[in-house]
Amino acid sequence: MTEPLQGGAVGSALYRALWRWHFFAGLICAPIVILLCVTGALYLFKDEINDSLHRDLRIVAPQATEKLAPSALVARALEAHPGTLKGYAPPAAPDRAAEVKIAGSDGLKDIVYVDPYDGRVLGSLWDGGFAGSPSMYVVRKLHSLQYAGWFAERVVEGVAGWMVLMTASGIYLWWPRGQQKSGQRGGVITVRGKPGKRMFWRDLHAVTGIFVSVFILFLAMTGLPWSGYWGKQFYATAYAIGMGMPDGYWDKYPVSTVPLKDTIDRAPWIVENQPTPLSTAASGIPAKLDDVVRTVEGLGMAPGFAIVMPSKPDGVFTASVYPDDVPKERVIHLDQYTGKPLFDMQLKDLGLFGRLAEWGVGIHMGQAFGLANQLVLLAALVAIVGLTLSGLVMWWKRRPAGSLGAPRLPAGTGVPKGLIVIAIAGGLFFPMVGISMLAFAVFEAAAFGTRRMRTA
Template sequence: MASASRTSLQHRVWRWHFFAGLMVIPFAVILAVTGAIYLFEPQFGAAVEARINARAAPLAGETLPADDLVAAALAAHPDASLAKLVLPSDPADPTTEIDLRTEAGLRTLWIDRTTGAVLHETATPDRFMNFIKRIHGTLLGGDRGSLVVEIMASWMIILILTGIYLWWPRDRPWWRVFAPAFGQGPGKRETWRKIHGMGGAWIGGLVLAILFFGLPWTQVWGDGFNKAKALAGLKAPGQEWFVTLESGNPLADHSMHDMHAGMDHGTGAQLWDQGTGAAEVEVQSASGAGGALSPLSLESVLRLAAPERYAPPVEVQPPRGENGVWTIRSMTASRPDRVTVHHDRWTGAEILRIEFTDHNPVDRFMALGVAFHEGALFGWLNQLVGVIAALGVILLSVTGGLMWWRRRPKGRLGTPPMPADKRLAVGVMALIIALGLFLPMAGLTLVIALAVDLLISAGNRLWPKSS
């Protein structure tokens, strides 16, 4: 027979699970649906490109130089500047994708490599998969929406953990966690409870892994993760190169005193995108020598990239500022195959090369996990696993909602009552504190909820309702 303390703890965990579930359910469904859609971004992008390519002139002989293609794109937006060019993944691809930085924001254009015609263009944030990604990451609410997503993802982790505790068998074989006995128990609500518990048992660990590897994208947890790495001395590659990661105009003075103040020393070698900024290299040095040297053309830079055989898609970013660097970056879904190379804008000399093995072990591990979260770690099978996890989250949300709806008294929320014994064991308190520290947004919201609960309880004692 269960002890009174265990019964009290189970009752308390049930309350936490109940409140967290009511809060998380709608957001869990949104994140699951958008996440499942975004898993197929490569296939969707290929289908869009195929439709555009069908309108292009067939490749025959030489294609236009890359500089002419960029000029054609800029002719459509005279006040714009080149943000990046994406190299064709296949030599037979008749179009080149170019991103321009305009006053209205980034725009993506597809240019016919034979004629230079603009075949299609769109605002980059409005591309369908970018729109889905913004829902998934920010609920279309910017930084505030991103915080909401982080809160909900943190509480989803706690929901899975508390659900495992509640469902774990104490009076039956352990394998009944995965295969409960249906047909026993009162009414349909018991059936829904078993489906809910069984679903959590089968996909709980998978969902936990996906949620954990999504945390590096978040604001608070991601920032704390980066600070923890810094404290541990785990640097990103290139952090010590802030003086040399610049184009070395031999006619310019490159003393430390002439460096621009407050410049961005990022290398653009992130293994996963963080924050809302465009992950671009903006390192600059002192001004050049009044135009005495001519910068390399884009076509010359592409000739440097040709022998490298970068894994596609490959992005080429132009120098930013007076003395910036050319950046060539493989953005392949396979993180171990990613490489970023920075070239001197005047001579084309390689300034810095960053490969997967140059990153610290923690970043490499997390990057593989992020790829798993994206459905990109092991091909279509990873996408299938992601879809199964998303369907599992939807199943848990629907069955959890049905259980609550069926058990709640009419016109009331149906909150599980507080246990008679309100004491908490030291171990339980330590676990709550540990979870709050590991998931700070969940910890913060828990403190707020407890403060509100205390205020309501104090109010009820001071002003009791008349019978």
């Protein structure tokens, strides 16, 4: 919703068209952008929030004594919460509780927290999956609008694409064409005017936008792989060109029809739709959980891993970990009866797109470079909210009473060819954006026809 910086380029049809495009896209996307930023900021600190809200369940006093065996901790959990064992997570650190996932008779899953030193059951929470708690589960679902169904998810995908295009158009509108020779910096990298004045809000919007543009592009592009349509196409393309999951991992063993994402709480994005292997036998005596945990630890899996129990006679144990260190991400499937590894995937095993996607996802979620990653992204999200609000305030101050105040195209001009090229390219790369462009074009044509009828 950036206003023109100076009058020199305002008369060009492309400039005015991009300004109008930027205005409507910003106005429509603003509520969703604010929601994404607020929920994203909360989710960046999900571990810290979970520890604060549920400290009595998640944190224990370290002891000098040995921890109890996993089987003993599971037995204590099942005594307190009868049901079917679904998973087990060993303590991630000396001051952490063990987590036992149990499904009750109603089919709902709970996480039972057990002190690993004395076996005392500390309590339970409804299973929030990778979010770690029911409250963070709600935040995660709100962030993707999954509560509102598939259509809302497509809307979020469209907003992500529009954020990329708005950033590009915003830079075009901001570009100091006439000010480069004069050396004027006001409204380019500094804010003019006083709070409350229209110029102040215009400059605040433009200057904030230029400084935060890189973060907008990064967050939008690293969020798109999770989207319903764009993500699937990127996924398929990565495999088609041999840069996703390398072929050959499934040659040695039969596989199930169950994708990895339905087996564990979080799967690496590039392999989430890959099948899980099957055990070499469909009967026998299952391996002991104690031995499975010992095997996984012996393979050097990073602390904080979780193990999913086999759900069928030919199923497998699946261990996975996603620490705040992207290269240590790992998934291991073990035979249900022998306890031997069937499949061991690490980040280094992925193709180029797979590794890039995992690094992008890790940084996007604040899980790559510790607290610095979280704080930098938090600052960027706060700035994006400020950018959005300043655009709304600027629009409200400049709009004529009783009018939307949308920028108008120069009289007597057609649709600029440059805008058509941009629209086609943007619509093809971001299909949900392309659909919204077509809808907007129909609206514009109808509005133009109505205006002509009124003036005829």
